[in-house]
Amino acid sequence: xxxxxxxxxxxxxxxxxxxxxxxxxxxxxxxxxxxxxxxxxxxxxxxxxxxxxxxxxxxxxxxxxxxxxxxxxxxxxxxxxxxxxxxxxxxxxxxxxxxxxxxxxxxxxxxxxxxxxxxxxxxxxxxxxxxxxxxxxxxxxxxxxxxxxxxxxxxxxxxxxxxxxxxxxxxxxxxxxxxxxxxxxxxxxxxxxxxxxxxxxxxxxxxxxxxxxxxxxxxxxxxxxxxxxxxxxxxxxxxxxxxxxxxxxxxxxxxxxxxxxxxxxxxxxxxxxxxxxxxxxxxxxxxxxxxxxxxxxxxxxxxxxxxxxxxxxxxxxxxxxxxxxxxxxxxxxxxxxxxxxxxxxxxxxxxxxxxxxxxxxxxxxxxxxxxxxxxxxxxxxxxxxxxxxxxxxxxxxx
Numbered sequence: 001x002x003x004x005x006x007x008x009x010x011x012x013x014x015x016x017x018x019x020x021x022x023x024x025x026x027x028x029x030x031x032x033x034x035x036x037x038x039x040x041x042x043x044x045x046x047x048x049x050x051x052x053x054x055x056x057x058x059x060x061x062x063x064x065x066x067x068x069x070x071x072x073x074x075x076x077x078x079x080x081x082x083x084x085x086x087x088x089x090x091x092x093x094x095x096x097x098x099x100x101x102x103x104x105x106x107x108x109x110x111x112x113x114x115x116x117x118x119x120x121x122x123x124x125x126x127x128x129x130x131x132x133x134x135x136x137x138x139x140x141x142x143x144x145x146x147x148x149x150x151x152x153x154x155x156x157x158x159x160x161x162x163x164x165x166x167x168x169x170x171x172x173x174x175x176x177x178x179x180x181x182x183x184x185x186x187x188x189x190x191x192x193x194x195x196x197x198x199x200x201x202x203x204x205x206x207x208x209x210x211x212x213x214x215x216x217x218x219x220x221x222x223x224x225x226x227x228x229x230x231x232x233x234x235x236x237x238x239x240x241x242x243x244x245x246x247x248x249x250x251x252x253x254x255x256x257x258x259x260x261x262x263x264x265x266x267x268x269x270x271x272x273x274x275x276x277x278x279x280x281x282x283x284x285x286x287x288x289x290x291x292x293x294x295x296x297x298x299x300x301x302x303x304x305x306x307x308x309x310x311x312x313x314x315x316x317x318x319x320x321x322x323x324x325x326x327x328x329x330x331x332x333x334x335x336x337x338x339x340x341x342x343x344x345x346x347x348x349x350x351x352x353x354x355x356x357x358x359x360x361x362x363x364x365x366x367x368x369x370x371x372x373x374x375x376x377x378x379x380x381x382x383x384x385x386x387x388x389x390x391x392x393x394x395x396x397x398x
Contacts, residue, residue: 036096036125043084044092048130050078051150055330057192058150059133063089063143071327072192089144093137096125098239121238124220129153134196134222151197155223158201161194164384166336166377169370170319173340174205180212180257183318184277188289193323194334195286196222196262202284203260207232212257217247219262230257237262248272252279260284270302277316291322291374292339293358296349306352314349317341322374324395326387333386335395337374342366 038045047067051059054076056069067082068075084092120139126132132151139145158171173181185202187195200223207214207228214230219237226232233254241247244261245268251259263286264270277283289295296313303309322337339361341349348357360366362373378395381387 036127038127038130040095041092041127043082043088047078047082048127052130055327055332056150059146059148061089061092061144061146061148062140063145065142072325074327086144089146092146093135096123096133096135098123098125122220124222126153132223134220149192151222155200155204155225156197158198158205161198161201161334162336163334164377164380164386166334166372166380167198167321167338167370169338169340169372170202170321172370173319174202174209176209180206180210180282181318182277182280182282184273184283184285184316185319185321186285186287186295186317187321187323188287188291188295189323190288190290193325194332195323198321198323199260199284199286200225203232203258204228206230206258206282210257213254214258214260215247215251215254215256216260217241217244217251217262218260219244222262244269245272248276251281252276256281258282258284262286263288267302270299274312274316277318278312282318289322292320292337292361293354295320295322296357297354300352310352311350314341314346317346317349319370324374326391326394328386328391333381335374335377335381335387336372337377338370338372340366340370342369 038048041048047059047069050056051069054069055071057072058070058075060068060070060075061084063086064083067078067084069078070076120137122134122136124132124134131153134149134151136147136149137145158167158174170185173185187199189195203214203216204223204225207225207230210230212230214225214232216225216232216234217237218234221234221236224234235241235247235250237243237247241250244264245266248259248261248269249272259276259281261269261273261283264273273283273285287295287298289298299313300306300310303312318340320339324335326333326335339345345357345360345366348354348360361371362375364373364376367376374395378387378392382389
């Protein structure tokens with residue numbers, strides 16, 4: 001079952017796969033990172049090679065239909081055409097499913113257990129030099145369906161992701177000297193806007209600075225951060241914990257320095273995020289909202305007692321980063337809207353005075369603390385000849 005190679009590390013081996021030259025003789029460590037052997041993947045090998053060549057973000061596999069790759073939402077066929085059978089798809093899952101979740105595949109494919117069939121599950125796997133893949137597996141009327149999101153193999157730095165310094169305010173927060181800041185940093189945007197990768201870059205950076213516990217809760221685990229100064233502990237929903245809510249409750253009993261929670265969806269999860277941030281922890285998470293003001297308005301609706309809930313948001317919210325990605329000139333361009341509230345902005349949130357808050361943000365009055373609007377980010381990219389006015393409609397800036 002599975003054809004995984006465990007990476008062995010002598011002394012200090014960087015999580016990004018680069019030898020750090022200093023080896024400690026006689027000390028052998030086993031990394032938490034488990035890799036899939038590309039040579040065991042058969043029909044899938046040309047697919048991932050094409051995905052790498054085309055800088056694709058996603059791979060879509062449907063039983064007995066042509067495999068497609070996509071750059072953001074732009075799907076195209078793999079050529080020559082590849083139409084994997086049910087057996088070939090099952091075989092791919094067998095080869096890539098993490099060893100401690102392999103029993104899920106027996107449930108999925110054993111007709112005798114059809115009443116226990118989850119029909120849907122997610123997991124992640126890595127292929128050296130090709131990437132980290134987040135897998136969503138479903139059964140449909142058309143048969144097996146696998147959607148793979150391709151992530152970088154190495155965790156990029158914040159500077160690599162944010163080439164135009166839109167996130168300078170976030171970097172200022174992370175460049176603390178002694179005391180770890182508290183509060184909630186939310187990354188928002190549609191699927192495929194780079195939220196997971198940006199948060200991984202931020203967590204990886206913090207892990208080089210502190211020696212405490214960083215707890216990461218995801219479904220599935222997207223990046224594994226090891227061999228850092230901090231003790232980074234990863235939990236996956238349905239493997240190690242039952243839910244994000246359970247993970248957040250666990251976190252408070254493990255003396256965390258930093259907490260990262262994958263995309264939250266329920267009212268209770270969102271409320272718990274803010275309560276944890278309000279207790280003095282630095283918390284990261286994501287939402288599927290498309291800009292700063294929509295995020296704040298959405299958050300307001302979560303609480304039942306609107307007055308006290310708005311005060312909690314105002315006190316606990318450290319920053320909102322809304323992200324969009326475009327593919328131009330054979331590369332991905334990040335367009336970011338960043339909100340870092342000052343005392344005046346916090347007061348507007350607590351009052352529910354969102355008209356004045358939006359005017360405060362759009363008028364660029366908060367730029368000195370790192371607040372950036374989509375409009376100003378777009379104009380900067382046009383001035384730099386990275387984007388053109390023709391891109392305005394696609395980015396919904398009209």
